Amino acid sequence: xxxxxxxxxxxxxxxxxxxxxxxxxxxxxxxxxxxxxxxxxxxxxxxxxxxxxxxxxxxxxxxxxxxxxxxxxxxxxxxxxxxxxxxxxxxxxxxxxxxxxxxxxxxxxxxxxxxxxxxxxxxxxxxxxxxxxxxxxxxxxxxxxxxxxxxxxxxxxxxxxxxxxxxxxxxxxxxxxxxxxxxxxxxxxxxxxxxxxxxxxxxxxxxxxxxxxxxxxxxxxxxxxxxxxxxxxxxxxxxxxxxxxxxxxxxxxxxxxxxxxxxxxxxxxxxxxxxxxxxxxxxxxxxxxxxxxxxxxxxxxxxxxxxxxxxxxxxxxxxxxxxxxxxxxxxxxxxxxxxxxxxxxxxxxxxxx
Amino acid sequence: xxxxxxxxxxxxxxxxxxxxxxxxxxxxxxxxxxxxxxxxxxxxxxxxxxxxxxxxxxxxxxxxxxxxxxxxxxxxxxxxxxxxxxxxxxxxxxxxxxxxxxxxxxxxxxxxxxxxxxxxxxxxxxxxxxxxxxxxxxxxxxxxxxxxxxxxxxxxxxxxxxxxxxxxxxxxxxxxxxxxxxxxxxxxxxxxxxxxxxxxxxxxxxxxxxxxxxxxxxxxxxxxxxxxxxxxxxxxxxxxxxxxxxxxxxxxxxxxxxxxxxxxxxxxxxxxxxxxxxxxxxxxxxxxxxxxxxxxxxxxxxxxxxxxxxxxxxxxxxxxxxxxxxxxxxxxxxxxxxxxxxxxxxxxxxxxxxxxxxxxxxxxxxxxxxxxxxxxxxxxxxxxxxxxxxxxxxxxxxxxxxxxxxxxxxxxxxxxxxxxxxxxxxxxxxxxxxxxxxxxxxxxxxxxxxxxxxxxxxxxxxxxxxxxxxxxxxxxxxxxxxxxxxxxxxxxxxxxxxxxxxxxxxxxxxxxxxxxxxxxxxxxxxxxxxxxxxxxxxxxxxxxxxxx
Numbered sequence: 001x002x003x004x005x006x007x008x009x010x011x012x013x014x015x016x017x018x019x020x021x022x023x024x025x026x027x028x029x030x031x032x033x034x035x036x037x038x039x040x041x042x043x044x045x046x047x048x049x050x051x052x053x054x055x056x057x058x059x060x061x062x063x064x065x066x067x068x069x070x071x072x073x074x075x076x077x078x079x080x081x082x083x084x085x086x087x088x089x090x091x092x093x094x095x096x097x098x099x100x101x102x103x104x105x106x107x108x109x110x111x112x113x114x115x116x117x118x119x120x121x122x123x124x125x126x127x128x129x130x131x132x133x134x135x136x137x138x139x140x141x142x143x144x145x146x147x148x149x150x151x152x153x154x155x156x157x158x159x160x161x162x163x164x165x166x167x168x169x170x171x172x173x174x175x176x177x178x179x180x181x182x183x184x185x186x187x188x189x190x191x192x193x194x195x196x197x198x199x200x201x202x203x204x205x206x207x208x209x210x211x212x213x214x215x216x217x218x219x220x221x222x223x224x225x226x227x228x229x230x231x232x233x234x235x236x237x238x239x240x241x242x243x244x245x246x247x248x249x250x251x252x253x254x255x256x257x258x259x260x261x262x263x264x265x266x267x268x269x270x271x272x273x274x275x276x277x278x279x280x281x282x283x284x285x286x287x288x289x290x291x292x293x294x295x296x297x298x299x300x301x302x303x304x305x306x307x308x309x310x311x312x313x314x315x316x317x318x319x320x321x322x323x324x325x326x327x328x329x330x331x332x333x334x335x336x337x338x339x340x341x342x343x344x345x346x347x348x349x350x351x352x353x
Numbered sequence: 354x355x356x357x358x359x360x361x362x363x364x365x366x367x368x369x370x371x372x373x374x375x376x377x378x379x380x381x382x383x384x385x386x387x388x389x390x391x392x393x394x395x396x397x398x399x400x401x402x403x404x405x406x407x408x409x410x411x412x413x414x415x416x417x418x419x420x421x422x423x424x425x426x427x428x429x430x431x432x433x434x435x436x437x438x439x440x441x442x443x444x445x446x447x448x449x450x451x452x453x454x455x456x457x458x459x460x461x462x463x464x465x466x467x468x469x470x471x472x473x474x475x476x477x478x479x480x481x482x483x484x485x486x487x488x489x490x491x492x493x494x495x496x497x498x499x500x501x502x503x504x505x506x507x508x509x510x511x512x513x514x515x516x517x518x519x520x521x522x523x524x525x526x527x528x529x530x531x532x533x534x535x536x537x538x539x540x541x542x543x544x545x546x547x548x549x550x551x552x553x554x555x556x557x558x559x560x561x562x563x564x565x566x567x568x569x570x571x572x573x574x575x576x577x578x579x580x581x582x583x584x585x586x587x588x589x590x591x592x593x594x595x596x597x598x599x600x601x602x603x604x605x606x607x608x609x610x611x612x613x614x615x616x617x618x619x620x621x622x623x624x625x626x627x628x629x630x631x632x633x634x635x636x637x638x639x640x641x642x643x644x645x646x647x648x649x650x651x652x653x654x655x656x657x658x659x660x661x662x663x664x665x666x667x668x669x670x671x672x673x674x675x676x677x678x679x680x681x682x683x684x685x686x687x688x689x690x691x692x693x694x695x696x697x698x699x700x701x702x703x704x705x706x707x708x709x710x711x712x713x714x715x716x717x718x719x720x721x722x723x724x725x726x727x728x729x730x731x732x733x734x735x736x737x738x739x740x741x742x743x744x745x746x747x748x749x750x751x752x753x754x755x756x757x758x759x760x761x762x763x764x765x766x767x768x769x770x771x772x773x774x775x776x777x778x779x780x781x782x783x784x785x786x787x788x789x790x791x792x793x794x795x796x797x798x799x800x801x802x803x804x805x806x807x808x809x810x811x812x813x814x815x816x817x818x819x820x821x822x823x824x825x826x827x828x829x830x831x832x833x834x835x836x837x838x839x840x841x842x843x844x845x846x847x848x849x850x851x852x853x854x855x856x857x858x859x860x861x862x863x864x865x866x867x868x869x870x871x872x873x874x875x876x877x878x879x880x881x882x883x884x885x886x887x888x889x890x891x892x893x894x895x896x897x898x899x900x901x
Contacts, residue, residue, distance in 0.1 A: 149424075150420060151428045151438065151442060272432055272790065273365060273434070274433055274784075275790065276366070277368070282367065314427075317427050
């Protein structure tokens with residue numbers, strides 16, 4: 001290892017925080033910048049990470065569809081497969097699965113004997129709709145901390161889907177549509193992939209359809225979905241249906257057609273009664289694209305990094321916790337929101353998709 | 354326990370009172386009577402004495418979760434509820450059980466109280482190891498005595514009435530004393546709640562049934578329109594609008610019942626009024642307001658609240674916070690239902706009865722005379738000094754109606770406007786329950802100098818947490834997070850940027866507040882996004898509002 005045991009912050013770092021975003025000085029490029037820059041490496045297609053206006057984009061091959069759909073077909077975009085390496089100004093860069101959404105990647109940077117990994121957003125439990133998270137050994141790990149409190153522990157995928165299925169089944173039996181609010185990119189496809197499609201028909205909001213197409217094109221198996229305008233979609237069918245809609249559809253006239261329906265929201269924040277009740281839905285399913293507390297701990301430990309930067313979420317808590325565990329930890333100020341943000345600050349995916 | 358935990362989840366998840374009612378009835382119909390007995394006890398507000406010191410519980414939970422104290426505290430602040438925090442932090446259960454609620458309460462929970470201190474930790478750990486996560490939430494809520502699930506005693510009463518096919522007011526009477534401290538409800542006690550009405554129970558002599566309350570409507574029109582809308586003052590009985598607890602006092606067969614609006618029995622909360630009721634002749638029902646009364650004047654509602662909040666009423670509290678019934682209507686006398694009589698005849702009979710009884714805790718609510726509406730309006734301006742909310746206007750020919758009806762007569766409430774100032778938000782704290790993790794509780798300040806005074810500072814004077822819509826609160830929350838200067842545990846100090854119009858009902862000097870001022874019922878009337886912080890009000894503005 002070329003780096004000294006305790007490098008001073010800033011000096012010789014492979015990634016530093018600048019007002020435009022996370023910046024790699026030797027490579028002269030940014031990772032998920034929030035202001036327009038010359039070169040941007042994009043970890044995934046959620047709107048707080050992939051923004052408009054950069055001159056050159058680099059992302060995983062499976063992100064191409066979403067990025068072009070959202071940022072414009074004409075963006076200058078270079079893609080990489082997981083594990084492939086490119087070199088730029090002497091910095092060797094490769095992308096590795098982050099398990100967050102389709103095409104999501106951790107960015108590994110190697111330069112002058114040092115290895116840094118920027119996680120973007122990640123989830124450690126495989127969900128079948130994107131390449132599962134892989135720990136990448138490094139000296140310095142830049143981690144998210146969206147759910148960086150020990151109160152956040154997710155149910156396993158089978159438990160989660162058993163709950164969703166049971167809710168849908170009971171509603172269908174009682175002749176009520178099951179409206180499940182979820183973000184259009186990532187969550188909606190996970191739900192489609194995981195539910196028992198034999199319970200009834202599945203209806204998808206218009207915002208969800210283009211993303212379903214992107215997933216199907218990438219080879220992810222999703223059950224067929226209907227549009228409310230499709231022939232044969234009538235009141236009788238809707239009473240048995242699972243309806244996937246972005247959160248922005250909550251309280252809109254679009255929902256009137258479903259008659260008296262049951263509604264639910266799928267998000268990691270649903271872990272807390274307070275946020276669940278504030279959402280004003282009948283049920284909250286604890287489903288997140290982010291790592292829970294044990295997931296964050298395992299991921300950080302698995303990198304073997306001695307130095308950790310914490311980007312967004314419970315930054316102060318995570319930094320203190322890691323320091324007490326003997327790691328050199330500090331926060332990075334970023335403008336990443338969270339598509340699950342409970343405090344209604346981020347409009348999030350619903351609007352973007 | 355599993356069924357009760359599921360009921361808790363259903364009640365907690367829903368905001369619809371219909372859905373809650375359905376869930377309650379479903380549970381009561383299916384539950385074994387010994388479990389239903391305890392479920393009703395807890396849902397109706399029953400609380401056993403503290404079972405385990407909260408401090409010990411926190412310590413054990415923190416230890417079991419393997420967390421340092423600060424991280425347990427951070428978690429608690431994010432969740433906003435101790436029982437929920439513990440339920441979320443404990444490692445997954447290691448065993449299973451199929452015991453009902455009654456077995457859990459009687460064999461496991463209640464014996465915790467008074468268990469030897471050195472045995473307590475292991476007993477608790479053994480218990481929670483067997484419970485699934487949603488059962489744990491209920492378990493810890495029962496232990497911490499924080500069992501609230503957004504169901505009123507009235508809703509429980511209605512569910513029992515539906516399940517048993519009995520009148521709800523009858524069930525309310527049967528529930529009297531059901532939740533007292535130290536109660537041990539069993540299957541027989543539950544059966545008695547939902548049993549068909551017995552003949553002697555139905556007999557009028559033993560019945561403590563109240564009448565449905567007649568309710569007033571707000572009257573907020575300009576004084577110039579009064580004559581046109583109401584006619585001359587002579588057609589109206591005018592009284593002060595008291596800020597207390599509306600109540601009916603029922604005296605029948607030597608027994609006294611005190612019912613609050615919402616048909617909740619509150620006899621046990623006001624033992625001195627129950628004793629006063631003994632002095633009334635049998636078969637009388639009075640309507641009035643319970644207030645704290647000292648030296649012939651009404652005391653702020655906050656004083657009354659201090660009594661309502663108490664589980665036990667010691668002699669000291671009864672002495673410090675004496676109450677009276679300010680009576681303003683007589684709806685039954687000598688067994689005769691007087692509701693069809695005109696207002697002023699009922700009032701005349703009431704006054705005669707009060708003179709006859711002549712009890713110091715039974716005070717007639719005075720009738721206000723005035724020479725025309727303008728004169729009354731001037732008198733009404735003294736409402737704040739008198740500690741009342743305004744005036745009541747009752748048509749002299751009005752019958753005593755049912756609820757908010759206007760068909761047989763009308764009662765108007767003519768309230769005074771709240772006082773208000775524009776104040777600056779300086780501290781914010783996260784809320785609890787539905788608002789957990791949201792910065793929803795605010796401290797407000799005013800300037801201690803006039804604009805242009807370079808030395809002036811913001812002086813905190815009031816806390817408020819109501820009046821904003823959910824959407825506004827989410828926006829304020831975002832600003833608070835962005836403009837935080839410092840965090841002290843759950844409290845953040847913020848850069849002063851937010852101005853609100855703060856309304857309150859009363860204002861007084863106070864030595865307990867740094868500002869020297871205390872306000873009553875402060876709440877946010879509106880968010881003054883148009884107003885710069887420099888233009889917020891000053892301490893001088895507040896002082897000018899003080900009563901002479």
